[in-house]
Amino acid sequence: MAVTERVVAQPSGCRWCGLAQRGHCQRWTRAAGWHGWTPPTQDQIKQRMKARRTLQGQRASLVIIDEAVNWPTTERND
Numbered sequence: 776m777a778v779t780e781r782v783v784a785q786p787s788g789c790r791w792c793g794l795a796q797r798g799h800c801q802r803w804t805r806a807a808g809w810h811g812w813t814p815p816t817q818d819q820i821k822q823r824m825k826a827r828r829t830l831q832g833q834r835a836s837l838v839i840i841d842e843a844v845n846w847p848t849t850e851r852n853d
Contacts, residue, residue, distance in 0.1 A: 783830055786823040790815045793823070 784793025791807035792799075799812040807813075815823070 783826045784819075784823050786815070786820045786827070788815060788823070789813055790819060 785795050787796070788794050789796070789799055789802070789810075790813040791804050791810050792802050794802065794812070796812045801809055801811060803809050
């Protein structure tokens with residue numbers, strides 16, 4: 776079973792592509808074409824923070840606990 780990683784834009788990432796200001800330089804997107812880092816809107820920041828929280832909650836629910844020691848584990852040996 777392949778696991779796909781969902782990536783959520785950084786809350787303070789570029790308005791157009793979500794990348795951090797540091798190292799952004801010039802990027803291209805369909806919405807903005809070639810662009811420099813542009814600050815996100817307040818609504819974008821809020822939506823990105825909500826998405827990150829939701830994703831973190833989903834990751835936490837996927838952790839398997841080894842009942843013998845009550846530690847998170849990556850694999851089961853039943």
